[in-house]
Amino acid sequence: MRLYVKIKKDFGSFILDTEFEADKEVLGILGESGCGKSMTLRCIAGVVTPDEGHIELDETVFFDSEKKINLKPQERHVGLLFQNYALFPNMNVVQNLRAALRGQKLGKEEQQKRVAEMMAKFYLQGLEHHKPSQLSGGQQQRVALARILLTRPKMLMLDEPFAALDEFLRWKLELELEDVLKEFGATTLFVSHNRDEIYRICDRVCVMNQGKSSEPVPVKELFTTPISREAAYLSGCKNFSDAAVAEKGEVMALDWGITLKCDTTGKEDSTSVGIRSHFIRPVTETEGLMRNVFSCRIERIIEDVFSYILIVSPKEGAQIRVDVSKEDWLEYREQVPGDEILIGIEEKDIMLLK
Amino acid sequence: MRLYVKIKKDFGSFILDTEFEADKEVLGILGESGCGKSMTLRCIAGVVTPDEGHIELDETVFFDSEKKINLKPQERHVGLLFQNYALFPNMNVVQNLRAALRGQKLGKEEQQKRVAEMMAKFYLQGLEHHKPSQLSGGQQQRVALARILLTRPKMLMLDEPFAALDEFLRWKLELELEDVLKEFGATTLFVSHNRDEIYRICDRVCVMNQGKSSEPVPVKELFTTPISREAAYLSGCKNFSDAAVAEKGEVMALDWGITLKCDTTGKEDSTSVGIRSHFIRPVTETEGLMRNVFSCRIERIIEDVFSYILIVSPKEGAQIRVDVSKEDWLEYREQVPGDEILIGIEEKDIMLLK
Amino acid sequence: EDQTDVVVFAAASMTETLTEIQEMYKEVEPNVNLVFTFDSSGTLKTQIEEGADCDLFISAAQKQMNQLDITADPSVNEDGLDFIDDTTRMDLLENKVVLAVPENNQADIQSFEDLGTDKLNLLCLGNEDVPVGAYSEEILTNLGILDQLEADKKITYGSNVKEVTTQVSEGSVDAGIIYATDAYSAGLTVVDQADSTLCKQVIYPAAVLKNAAHADEAKAFLDYLTTETSAEVFESVGFTMVKADDEEETEAVSEAESETAAETES
Amino acid sequence: MDWFPLYNSLRIAVISSVLVFFSGIFAAYYIAKLHPVVKGVLDVILTLPMVLPPTVVGYFILLLLGSKRPFGIWFYNTFGTKLVMNWYSGIFAATIVAFPLMYRTARGAFESFDETLSYSGQTLGLSNTYIFWKVRMPACRQGIMAGTVLAFARALGEYGATSMVAGYTPGKTATISTTVYQLWRTNDDLLAFKWVMVNIAISAVVLLAVNMLEKKNTAGKRSAG
Amino acid sequence: MDWFPLYNSLRIAVISSVLVFFSGIFAAYYIAKLHPVVKGVLDVILTLPMVLPPTVVGYFILLLLGSKRPFGIWFYNTFGTKLVMNWYSGIFAATIVAFPLMYRTARGAFESFDETLSYSGQTLGLSNTYIFWKVRMPACRQGIMAGTVLAFARALGEYGATSMVAGYTPGKTATISTTVYQLWRTNDDLLAFKWVMVNIAISAVVLLAVNMLEKKNTAGKRSAG
């Protein structure tokens, strides 16, 4: 174990109470907006002091409320990318980057080299002498990212590092970042709202919910077999219903008013059921093999780049989202909102949750 | 035509020079980070004054450098969502929202009702008395969005409205927003880095490149038949090569060192070729029907949520990204980086660009 | 060449005259460098009391001098301060207390007696600390109108002479009581001059300090101030020299004045 | 102890603080937008009262408002009373002397204001007046408060110009400051000290009140993210 | 015209401005972090020199540093020179009188500083000293400049306390302000006016310089987004 965090902090209307460990890995932190992700990172970095708890990295105790240890942020050597970038407004891009190198006692040339390197890596050439106020949102974010990497921290905490970037740049920087993280070999906490990013970059994921964290799980597990509704929700599942296991192999999805057939072994106490929109597909009546087929009314059809998104509702139930690839939809292209359609769900794709 | 914009502004190192029209529609603005999207919106809103040009909405001239017209922002009645939210730091959430209703001379009760409505719509309940500094990034963004909608502007300009939100919330707000936009019936300019969002929400798209805008095109056209490399790039295409049409029906992709067969009619002067990663797939030798099949070395295999991303390179060429659905990859799952693999591209998926 | 600095603390009303005499004294005594500090006599007294270096003190009234003189009546020298060399103390100049009015004299005030009438709305005096203030109060007391004027809020006190002269010349007040020299240099209209029935002689005393670094040089300069050459300068702005043969009489007056001052204090 | 000076000082300090507050803020607001050279020139003029001995400032005020000067004559003919040597004359003195403090401090605060907030207010259709009072002023609160406190303290402590313009007539124009000065000059140190304590008490009340106000406004000042 | 007062005024104003700059900033920095009540109490003490007539402030300084007071005696025995009635005595006067201006203005500026910047500096491993001088100070530039300008102007204009502590000795302790006062008092209005103009010129140079500096630092102040 390289990083161990167990902290409590009371804000009155919001209580942060989180505990997790991270190894030499990229640990994703997933959670609803406002659940305390940024606050957790701030506590680890030492810029917010928790009410109580213990924070430790590589055998160095950062914080311990009982032993009255509270290292200064400077002594922690962790890099934190602030969500609002926190660039120094009075310095231009190069000066902002240089500031990060101050701790390393480098020669002037070496400094310049490293700064230039980073400027190139993050596509910032030509902006050397711009002040932060003269940069666009995405440019600011890249400068902030570059600045943190220059300090060569022992641990990296990235708070939505690509949120302001366009997809292509995001992709390029993601590859870049992965190389850096590898070279770096340090523990990294990665906050992102992008499910795919988390999936690609992280080894394990810690789910946070209203200030509370759960045990980190391998990233694949979160996507394939989430345990809680919260986890499934954060892994991008968009269809949930309250549920009750009626008898072995049958679950009543209460919100949708339908009964689903699936393996309920060991899941008898499930309270919810979740189905990913990608795993629901329109079927024709001939497909007799499927055991879960329901008739729904199409509420809305939204065209996406490579797929169609259907909003459908079972007889008297809540809406369900269905993602159909354009290829598969061809067959149904005559359908319009208001029509009835059959949707099918494979048993293995039904997630029983608590 | 409802909105007409033609502006020039010189920042020395950056020159904004854009011209476009928008109807009663949602016009997406796509462009690389730093290309001038936010600046354009600021000019329309009237908080930045262009050096020269003309801006007009619904027959009302907002700005005309020749006629020396320059309406105050207050007289323009346009709603601009600032990229950094610009919430009033001294007011709590409710006060921020109430401020937006001041222009409308409503009774106290009506005010409260509308504010409460918005709070609910944007999942902000419980945060009534938080100051912006006590809100998380996503919460701030939602307050800003709610605040703008409360003013009932004649035109809406949204600068990455969902950037700080998690996917689920994003999706819910997207549906919410679409309803609002419909009810609203006003021209909307929509800046986003999310290709799918743009595709789903916008009617047409205007591509910006280093301060210059191009003629808006229907959103589908951008994705299916982009004309410029820039447009293809922004629509999410990730593979590009310099190219030259050698003879009828043959294009040399110079960066990749391969020759592609496709329909070149009317595209003889193309200088680039683009291929979406989703449209390249691994093939077995038996698939004799395909005319474009190449052998590449696998550089990297990245697992994504519903697909695998392959980074491959042709014999002596630049890298190509290939997105393969997990289902399709099953067949090739033995493959590891370093192996040779055959990839196939259909003729219709080869985009010839300028 | 060795220069001796002689530090002179002098009432601010002597700024112009002493600066002029300083030039002349350079020729007489080229090795002596006169260093003046000008301020209101009260400030100078405070500074001396707090240990400022000073060789010669010229006050604009006996009060401040007495407060530093151990041989003076203890009711005046309350703190028992012993700073000046009594043997060198002398009365140097005499000034006159006059009644000045604004240019057009709207209130039509012609004499000190008029101050007790309805003609007067507002009268400006120097405060007690400005020596002229003490004399002004004496005059008004002798006329028996001081208490009434104060009760009617017809008196305003200025904290220095310039304030009083400005108030008069700007017509903010109907009249002001000041020194003849000040009226002269401010170019004010003088309508009355206090005679011996209204107030005692106004004397500028001078003395060398006990711990003077250059007592002899200071004494020499003091002597020079009594010469005919210096007198000319002083008289040109309205001072009168106190004649050496008046010495006896002046002593007596100053004695009497100390008593009056003592009464005012208690 | 006659409490008139307290009463008089308070009304002068309060009225002139209010005057200085508004005039300082408006001057700061409009001047902050000007070209630096123009700003510099106006700064010189508006900061002038600070670089001159207050008595001299008082002298200039007297030259301006005096009973024989055009404005003074006009005022007397119109209102039947003099501008100088009255209790309210102290207001002119205190206002002019305290003005630069408010002006310069407010300008500093305004210049570090994030204009995006004002822009966002404008696009929300809020009037510039509303934005000024409800957004800009609260955001610049700290600077404005500093200026107000300084201006109030200066107005309360003002002596030189007041003595010149209003004179020292006990029971009529005397302020705490002129009283302290007179008492101290006439060696009544004890009473002078009592008045010094009164002045300290007033400023203590004001400064503590301001600090409490600040606290209320700054609950949890941290920027999210 | 003897230029000594100019020279003397400049050195006093510059030295005391520098002293006030640092002491004011440090006081502001540490006090800004304290509890509002403690802040209030310290504020009262530190703002005191503003609410008293400067002459009275000078008197207190004299009581503290005078040649007969313990500190004055110790200083004389150690350095062989007196603290009062020397040219440098004006520094004490100007420093004490100008201090509250710098202190209060800087505190206002510090309190509106976005601490996130300081946090981000800390996590980058930058020393608190570096953050203070290179991030916090530039970000609070406007407020600090306002304070500095006010303090300098006040130091330049300081008359009452200086005349008490340093006296007016032409060629030795005379400053522009005391010279203006004396000249004016002895009715040499013309020369007094010339010196007023000198003071104006100095403050003009300083204020214009400050404004140019500001301009250089604020090129294109807009927040992105």
Ligand SMILES: Nc1ncnc2c1ncn2[C@@H]1O[C@H](COP(=O)(O)OP(=O)(O)OP(=O)(O)O)[C@@H](O)[C@H]1O
């Ligand atoms: N000073 C404060 N007082 C009260 N509540 C606070 C304070 N600061 C933060 N909060 C609350 O703490 C919660 C956690 O905030 P945090 O910034 O950690 O959220 P987050 O998980 O990063 O969300 P996002 O994804 O939207 O950025 C929020 O609900 C916020 O409202």
Ligand SMILES: Nc1ncnc2c1ncn2[C@@H]1O[C@H](COP(=O)(O)OP(=O)(O)OP(=O)(O)O)[C@@H](O)[C@H]1O
């Ligand atoms: N005051 C200024 N001086 C010089 N250049 C500036 C100034 N302000 C902005 N720029 C430049 O203008 C360009 C456009 O900025 P803008 O904020 O419009 O970008 P954007 O398209 O919104 O980018 P992003 O998607 O990253 O937010 C940027 O390259 C920026 O560096």
Ligand code: MOO
């Ligand atoms: O210098 Mo004096 O003591 O005011 O006449």
Ligand SMILES: [Mg+2]
């Ligand atoms: Mg956050």
Ligand SMILES: [Mg+2]
């Ligand atoms: Mg932008």
